Amino acid sequence: MFNSCTDPSALEGLSWLLCYLTTGKHLSMYWAVGTVLLLLAITAPVALVFGFGGASAARSRFLPLRWFGKAYISVVRGVPDIAFFMFFVIALDQAFELVRHKIKCPGWDQDIWQGNDFVVCTAAKLPLGTAPQWVHETYGFFLAVLTFSIVFGAFAANVLYGAMQAVPRAQIETAEAYGMTHRQSFWRIMVPQMWVYALPGLSNLWMVLIKATPLLFxxxxxDIVYWARELGGSKTTQFTDYPHPDWRMWYFLALLIFYLGFTRVSEVALDKIMKRLTKGQATMGGEAQRKAAA
Amino acid sequence: MKKLVLSAAVLALTAGLATAQTVRMGTEGAYPPYNFINDAGEVDGFEREVGDELCARAELTCEWVTNDWDSIIPNLVSGNYDTIIAGMSITAERDAVIDFTQNYFPPAASAYVGLSADADLSGVIAAQAATLQASHVAETGATLLEFPSPDETIAAVRNGEADAVLADKDFLAPIVAESGGELAFVGDDIQLGDGIGIGVRESDAELKGKLDAAIQSMKDDGTLNEMIKKWFGEESLVF
Structure with missing residues (x-):
């Protein structure tokens, strides 16, 4: 990266470290930090939408929809994350390709499953075999976002379901007394009030999500944990200009600081949101706020 | 990485559309000198050089991807990449699931490494999970301690968690040489497997044929032997 880095063996101390920390490999690690943050930024709202949909479905008065919502919540919550990530994603990818295969190659005469192999025509591959590497990486990233969203959406659905049940019955009764329909009382009375009950559970999920990113690999x-392991492992002179012993401890220490800092920032932000949501609510927190102001 | 992708894309475009099919080469990127990620963040090593030469000879456009060792075969059969070129020894077990080309590396010696030359080989032995060495350790009756990456097996010996590690000798040699006497080979070398080949899907006979022919031509004109000597030292086993 810098001109002074052409001969690392001649460098010492800080200038060596500067060159070492700006190798292409390290830049990939910094890039991975961005990937992880982007994943969180997309996954959190999408999972919340899934959760809201799941919770609403589970409370639906229409029986099959209620079954669907309850099945989604209990099945996804029950399957171990690692199994979900190992098999569900490959199955999802194959399902996409199968659909494309049926549409694009109607004249295909071979079996799609040949023993262990999953073979679809070239035009149905997702992404296409000829696509550049970044397309493959982006596709993998969005599969990851989708999988994370489905998993965390199920947990969020359970939290939101509980939160909806926790809104005092009297509030809904009052809404009914005013002549609101079921739909109106749901959107105008229940949804605005449920968040204060949901937030502690949702904040837990957010913390778990932050730390679940190593499943990405x-x-x-x-992801960053992969790079920390790869960069920290001992390197001999034959294969790198920057040989070093096992430095994984330092890399993982850096990760520890990153994760702790990130969760701390989240805590502060969530506290602020909680204060806002509590305002004017018929909860102990809301009552305390009212007394403090009075 | 970005640059590599970009230059590969430019190359693919300038080479014309005659070479329509891109072959994705799956590797682990954590097993020097076979394959590793170099300082620039690109796949490098013996297999990178062999693979690129094979692709040139078979007139294929190749792209390198890395994948975790544990899921390297499932991802091949589900079509996320087209070959496994990751120091994978040809064994009957693996051959039942995928196909191998002829070997591009002769059956390599495996060796034990411990903290001293008289380490207890019937004690706790570290090996990478799902490798030839791991199944060999299980057969010898020693306690097998498996790790997901090769690097962790060495770390386990260094911190005393395992008495010794069993791995390819070519992987261990530079580590022992640079350990400053901390690590030592234990006992005799053992021969495992039928050499290292490129793994392809069983339904992919066309690609297998092309790669087989390219490997044969590299064996015939001696380029493969030169590459082996370059990466593994002058006295290494050649064809």
Missing amino acids: LLGVE
Whole structure:
């Protein structure tokens, strides 16, 4: 990266470290930090939408929809994350390709499953075999977002379901007395009030989600924990200009600080949101706020 | 990485559309000198050089991807990449699931490494999970301690968690040489497997044929032997 880095063996101390920390490999690690943050930024709202949908479905008065919502919540919550990430994603990818295969190659005469192999025509591959590497990486990333959203959506659905049940019955009764329909009382009375009950559970989920990102590597997305392990492992002179012993401890220490800092920032933000949501609510927190102001 | 992708894309475009099919080469990127990620963040090593030469000879456009060792075969059969070129020894067990080309590396010696030359080989032995060495350790009756990556097996010996590690000798040699006497080979070398080949899907006979022919031509004109000597030292086993 810098001109002074052409001969690392001649460098010492800080200038060596500067060169070492700006190798292409390290830049990939910094890039991975961005990937992880982007994943969180997309997954959290999408999972919340899934959760809201799941919870609403589970409370639906229409029986099959209620079954669907309850099945989604209990099945996904019950399957271990690692199994979900190993098999569900490959199955999802194959399902996409199967659909494309049926549409694009109607004249295909071979079996799709040949023993262990899953073979679809070239035009049905997702992404296409000829697509550049970044397309493959982006596709893998969005598969990851989808999988994370489905998993965390199920947990969020259970939290929101509980939160909806926790809104005092009297509030809904009052809404009914005013002549609101079921739909109106749901959107105008229940949804605005449920968040204060949901937030503690949702904040737990957010913390777990932050730390679940190493599962990304199972999907072929190189995350920060992968890079920390790869960069920290001992390197001999034959294969690198920057040989070093086992430095994983330092890399993982850096990760520890990153994760702790990130969760701390989240805590502060969540506290602020909680204060806002509590305002004017018929809860102990809301009552305390009212007394403090009075 | 970005640059590599970009230059590969440019190459693919300038090479014309005659070479329509891109072959994705799956590797682990954590097993020097076979394959590793170099300082620039690109796949490098013996297999990178062999693979690129094979692709040139078979007139294929190749792209390198890395994948975790544990899921390297499932991802091949489900079509996420087209070959496994990751120091994978040809064994009957693996051959039942995928196909192998002829070997591009002769049956390599495996060796034990411990903290001293008289380490207890019937004690706790570290090996990478799902490798030839791991199944060999299980057969010898020693306690097998498996790790997901090769690097962790060495760390286990260094911190005393395992008495010795069993791995390919070519992987261990540079580590022992640079350990400053901390690590030592234990006992005799053992021969495992039928050499290292490129793994392809069983339904992919066309690609297998092309790669087989390219490997044969590299064996015939001696380029493969030169590459082996370059990466594994002058006295290494050649064809």
